[in-house]
Amino acid sequence: MNLILFEECEAALPLKKRDARAIHLVKTLHKKAGDEFDAGILWGKRGKGRIEAVSAEGDVVFSLDLTESPPPRLRITVAVGFPRPIQTRRLLRDLSNMGVEAVHLVACELGDKNYLKTTLLSDGGARAALIEGAVEARDTTLPRLDVFSSVKDWLEKMPKPNAAGGGINLIACDNVEPDGGFGDEAPAQGPITLAVGPERGWSEMERRQLSLAGFKRLSLGNRALRTETACVAAVSALETLRNNQ
Numbered sequence: 001m002n003l004i005l006f007e008e009c010e011a012a013l014p015l016k017k018r019d020a021r022a023i024h025l026v027k028t029l030h031k032k033a034g035d036e037f038d039a040g041i042l043w044g045k046r047g048k049g050r051i052e053a054v055s056a057e058g059d060v061v062f063s064l065d066l067t068e069s070p071p072p073r074l075r076i077t078v079a080v081g082f083p084r085p086i087q088t089r090r091l092l093r094d095l096s097n098m099g100v101e102a103v104h105l106v107a108c109e110l111g112d113k114n115y116l117k118t119t120l121l122s123d124g125g126a127r128a129a130l131i132e133g134a135v136e137a138r139d140t141t142l143p144r145l146d147v148f149s150s151v152k153d154w155l156e157k158m159p160k161p162n163a164a165g166g167g168i169n170l171i172a173c174d175n176v177e178p179d180g181g182f183g184d185e186a187p188a189q190g191p192i193t194l195a196v197g198p199e200r201g202w203s204e205m206e207r208r209q210l211s212l213a214g215f216k217r218l219s220l221g222n223r224a225l226r227t228e229t230a231c232v233a234a235v236s237a238l239e240t241l242r243n244n245q
Contacts, residue, residue, distance in 0.1 A: 003135040004039045004049060006064075011041060017058030020109040023062060025051065039064055040140040042131075046070055070140040071099065075191045076235055077115060077161075079104035079154060081111050082147075085118040089129045091228040096133030098235055101191070102144040106154045109206060111198035121147065151206045155213045161191035169193065172216040173234055176201055178219035182237045185216070192238060196231050210244025 004021050015022040025031045039049030045066035052060040078095055082088070082105050095103050107116055120126050128200055130142045149156035161169050169188035172195040196217060202210070210217065220233055 002038065003046065003138045003140075004037055005042055005131060005135050005140060006039065007042055008044065013066055014055070015060040015062065017060075019060075022058070022060045026054065026058070032181060038138065040070070040138075041066060042140055042142075044140055046138065046140050071137070073101050073141060073143070074099045074235070074239060075098045076103040076238060077104065077158075077191070077193045078231055078235065079106050079148075079158075079193065079195045080227060080231055081108040081196065081202075082107055082115045083198065084112075084115060085120050087226070087228055088115070088118065088120055089125060091231060092126055092129040092143075092145070093133040093136075094232055095230060095235070096130040096139075097137045098133075098232065099137065099139065100143050100235060102146070104146050104154060104158065106148045106195075107150055108198045109151075109203035110200035116147070116149075123200065150211050151202075155209060158193070160214065161188075161193055168216050170213065171195070171234075171238070172202070172210045172215040172217045173197065173220055173230055174202060174207070174217035175219045175221070175224065177217065179217045181219045181221075182234070183241060184218070187238045187241050189242060193235055194231075194238065196227065196234060199227055215241060 004025065025037060031037060033051050033053050035051050037049045040046030046068045047069050048065035051060060052063055055061065068104060080091065080098050083091060092103060107113060130145065145241055148157065167186040167188035169190060169192045171192065195210060220230060225233065
């Protein structure tokens with residue numbers, strides 16, 4: 001944990017002995033009364049915490065001095081063909097860590113529909129993964145997370161961003177029938193929507209739907225990448241290209 005993150009309602013309460021954050025502070029970091037640690041309030045400020053005392057029961061009494069704003073989020077929404085649940089957890093953690101604005105999980109024609117039944121979305125696992133990525137980045141904010149039943153459903157419900165300062169802002173990763181490669185055209189300086197297909201790729205119908213919606217299909221190279229690898233690589237490439245304009 002690079003940042004000990006609290007809900008607003010927890011800020012005035014001691015951390016219980018068995019709380020993972022208390023264990024991290026006392027057992028892993030070997031913090032004691034008087035020591036400081038990096039802290040933040042979810043959706044709020046970040047700064048320093050101070051351990052005031054460790055009770056006989058092992059609870060950690062702390063105070064907070066939070067004056068810094070969290071880092072700005074990237075103006076990128078990532079829509080991804082619903083991956084396997086174990087991949088989904090890693091993907092949510094990593095995209096949260098990178099600071100994307102939103103993550104859309106989309107059921108695709110060539111994807112496994114059983115993935116939609118994962119308890120990750122109902123038992124708090126998805127939110128825990130987003131928080132894990134945020135604290136590793138010393139952030140207090142999380143990406144928005146939404147689920148869609150098909151590419152058609154997603155395209156109908158999601159507003160399309162307007163390119164700011166020129167460049168393309170609707171991009172779909174596609175190594176099978178690409179219109180070009182990353183770097184061939186400048187990405188927009190404003191909001192970008194990035195679509196990444198499932199493990200088996202886009203169907204022909206989905207390619208047509210994306211093209212009709214204005215998406216540019218771009219290749220990440222000759223290799224078939226894991227879904228989470230493709231997402232991280234594409235977001236990194238877009239930000240590098242934008243920063244170099």
